[in-house]
Amino acid sequence: MIACKLSRYFTLILVFRGKGDKMTDVVFLISHFSFLISTVFSEFKTIVRQNVPLAMHTWMQLGGPAEYFAEPRSTEELICLLHIARKENLPVRTLGTGSNLLVPDEGVVGLVLRLIAPEFIEIRSEGNHVFAGSGAKLGRVITHSVHAGLGGIEGLIGIPGTVGGALVANAGTNNDDIGQAVKSVKILTEVGEVRELSHNEISFEYRHSSLEETIILSATLQLQEEDPLELSRRLQKLWIFRKTSQPMGHQCTGLVFKNPRGMIAGEQIEKAGLKGTRIGGAVISERNANFIVVEAECTSNDVLRLIELVQMQVHKRLDIELEIGLEIWK
Numbered sequence: 001m002i003a004c005k006l007s008r009y010f011t012l013i014l015v016f017r018g019k020g021d022k023m024t025d026v027v028f029l030i031s032h033f034s035f036l037i038s039t040v041f042s043e044f045k046t047i048v049r050q051n052v053p054l055a056m057h058t059w060m061q062l063g064g065p066a067e068y069f070a071e072p073r074s075t076e077e078l079i080c081l082l083h084i085a086r087k088e089n090l091p092v093r094t095l096g097t098g099s100n101l102l103v104p105d106e107g108v109v110g111l112v113l114r115l116i117a118p119e120f121i122e123i124r125s126e127g128n129h130v131f132a133g134s135g136a137k138l139g140r141v142i143t144h145s146v147h148a149g150l151g152g153i154e155g156l157i158g159i160p161g162t163v164g165g166a167l168v169a170n171a172g173t174n175n176d177d178i179g180q181a182v183k184s185v186k187i188l189t190e191v192g193e194v195r196e197l198s199h200n201e202i203s204f205e206y207r208h209s210s211l212e213e214t215i216i217l218s219a220t221l222q223l224q225e226e227d228p229l230e231l232s233r234r235l236q237k238l239w240i241f242r243k244t245s246q247p248m249g250h251q252c253t254g255l256v257f258k259n260p261r262g263m264i265a266g267e268q269i270e271k272a273g274l275k276g277t278r279i280g281g282a283v284i285s286e287r288n289a290n291f292i293v294v295e296a297e298c299t300s301n302d303v304l305r306l307i308e309l310v311q312m313q314v315h316k317r318l319d320i321e322l323e324i325g326l327e328i329w330k
Helices: 021-044 075-087 138-147 165-171 226-246 265-272 300-318
Strands: 002-005 011-014 048-053 063-072 093-095 108-114 122-126 129-133 182-189 194-197 215-222 252-255 282-284 291-293
Touching: 021 063, 021 075, 075 108, 075 182, 075 215, 093 215, 122 138, 129 138, 138 165, 138 226, 165 215, 265 300, 282 300, 291 300
Parallel strands: 063 108, 093 108
Antiparallel strands: 002 011, 048 063, 122 129, 129 215, 182 194, 182 215, 252 291, 282 291
């Protein structure tokens, strides 16, 4: 007897009682069940794929496959996918550039959405407002704003990811965060309704916002008109500073911990003597101890074990609790 888990919905028990034709029956039964599974998103087979490896979509280049992976071409298609997922009781996750994400080695069940169609990456400015789709890269939004003579978010240069991810995590530095510039955010509710939230309807806290459980479609930022040349000079200086304080660009890395109040997480990790600490293929960066560098043969489990070790040792040696800022899918 063999138990075959075909998906989270079907576990097939195979009992072999003979030879020859019996094996043919078993093969047919497996194919039949596979067909049933694939029909969940049969109307959208051109944009929905099964068992798609997620490692290639994350900066750490780690993790297993998504049960379903979709790149909708419009808000209408996105709404339809959400309705199907809700009907089938499938968890839904949104994937940006994967710059702040760790995917488990075994992958994830449910539907993973990647919003990269033109509608979701649009960037435009009007007056002192900048409109950006949730899939637009934050760096491009910043450079667009600077070229348009609009200041207020240039301090976020060097922070990777998309506008949607930045809004969910209220991405920022010690002095600035994206929430300060938000005028409104357009979201999809759990029932697939488009709704626009004003700044006052959103809670922005340190590396967190109330947008965590929503699907973000776009945002409108309210900025200040400034001299484009002066903004460009300021942007260049900030860019150089950020690049000298982070691991090399060719390395697969991830920023791991939030800064404790009044402290810098990387400095505390270094003070605890943990720079260069390794578990498997995961290593604490020598340049900035709040980054984990992923080497060959590294697994997501290596990273998780290293994170746990750092938290334990920093608490033991410095009596400081480090809170994880890296998004970890389960």
